[in-house]
Amino acid sequence: MTAAVVAAYEHPYTRHAAAGTTTEHVLTAAFHGVLREAGLRPDDVDGLGVASFTLVPDHAIDLAWRLGLRLRWLMEDPHGGASALNLLQHAVRAVEAGDARTVVLLAGDHLDRAAFRELVANYNRATAETLTPLGISGPNALFAMLTQRHMLATGLTEEDYALVPISQRWWAGRNPGAVYRAPLGLDEYLAAPVVAAPLRRYDCVPVVTGADAVVVTAAARGARAEVRAFGASHNHDGQQGDGLHTGHHLIADRLWADAALGPAEVGLACVYDDYPVMALAQLQDLGLAPDPGRLLHERLAVDHWPLNPSGGQLSAGQAGAAAGLHGLVEAVQQLLGRAGERQAAARHALVTGYGMVLHRYGACANAAILEGKR
Structure with missing residues (x-):
């Protein structure tokens, strides 16, 4: 039995959510939205995967109960930017094994100021015990240092990262x-306030409220996106490396071999872009940017090659744990031909996940190559 993603949906992101908005509310809205896209009813769903930082104290089973679902497969993943592809991997395997027939994957958060402060101060024990006491509030300072290191290694300038x-x-x-x-424009980018040198305002994702969803089911006739290859590498260097290489560099060769494709054959990429440097690091590790300067100045600036054609987190926003699913939703919409004015001509898409900052940078990395069939 072949599994495929047949629908994707994003509950509208907003910087300032209406009073009374909750994480359960946005996840529920995304659930019903993706079922409408797929032409399915709640009774058709027998599998659910959830990623959220602020659903607590509830868990996936609580949300399933409130949605009125009776399930054969249930999973919850807390690993931030890598959670969506972790869920996708397990959902595809579950459908192929017959453990479930139709799985909905949900990710999202409502983060007001208080919830965001709590999240960044107590993200995990490494953060709470090591970083927060130093006055480091959130990951900006860590990734500013990593950007400086990347600049020295590549010769790129602030104008290049822009x-x-x-x-x-x-x-x-x-x-x-x-x-x-x-x-x-470049002038506006350079005039923006410095957050943590060399990072400026436009290098840091805006925090929003929202949720994303996809449906994974036994392949049916009609438009669908099938996973050609998947790879993951978690805690690849024990936080002892320089951060310039993500875990993606360890999975790249097998990923492309399993997909029977080369990097040049991918028509678009949706990479986890919490900071520009991390988008570039992943593209380098996966073979799409052997010359990052050429990628930036020719493929992006002149050819408008579709890197994160949703606008990515840097423009669309980062809705907590939904950030890991945002790129997958965009890739699926592109491959199904439902991306509207931003539709790219692509049959294959690369999607990456990156996340869970420990002492210095993300410890989780994964990637999938999807093929659109219509």
Whole structure:
């Protein structure tokens, strides 16, 4: 039995959610939204996967109960930017094994100021015991240092890194769901306040409220996205490396071999873009940017190659744990031909996950290559 993603949905992201909004509310809205896209009813769903930082004290089973679901397969993943592809891997395997027939994967959060402060201060024990006492509030300072290290290793300048958010903002202007859509130029980028040198405002993801969802089911006729290959590497260096290589560099060769494709054959990439440097590091590790300068100045700035054509997190927003599912939703919408004005001509898409900052940088990395069939 072949599993495929047949629908994707994003509950609208917002910077300032209405009073009374809850995480359960946005996850529920995404659940019903993706079922409408798939032409399914809740009774058709026998599998559920959930990722959320702020659903607590509830868990996946609580949400399933409130949705009125009776399930054969249930999973919850707490691993931030890597959670969505972890869930996808297990959901595909479950459908192929016959453990479930139709699985909905959900991810999302409502993060007001208080919830966000609590999250960044107590993200995990390493954060609470090691970073927060130093006055490091959130990951900006850590990734500013990593960006400095990347600059020294590659020779890239601040003006070069600017081309990631500028390019993605160009695409966001074609995405009515992006929270920031106005064109972004180099002068405006450089004039923005410095958050942690060399990072400026436009290098850091805006925190939003929202949720995403996909449906994985036994392959049916019609438009669908099938997973050609999947790979993951977690805790690849025990936080002892320099952070310039993610775990993706360990899975790249097998990923492409399993997909029977090369990096040049991928028509679009949705990579986890919490910071421009991390988008570039993943693309380098996976063979899509052997020359990062050429990628930035030619493929992105001139050719408008579709890197994160939703606008990515840098323009569409980061809705907590939904950030890991946002790229998959965009890739599926593209491969199903449902991306509207930003539709790219691509049959294959690369999606990556990256996350769970420990002492210095993300410890989890995964990637999937999807093929669209219509």
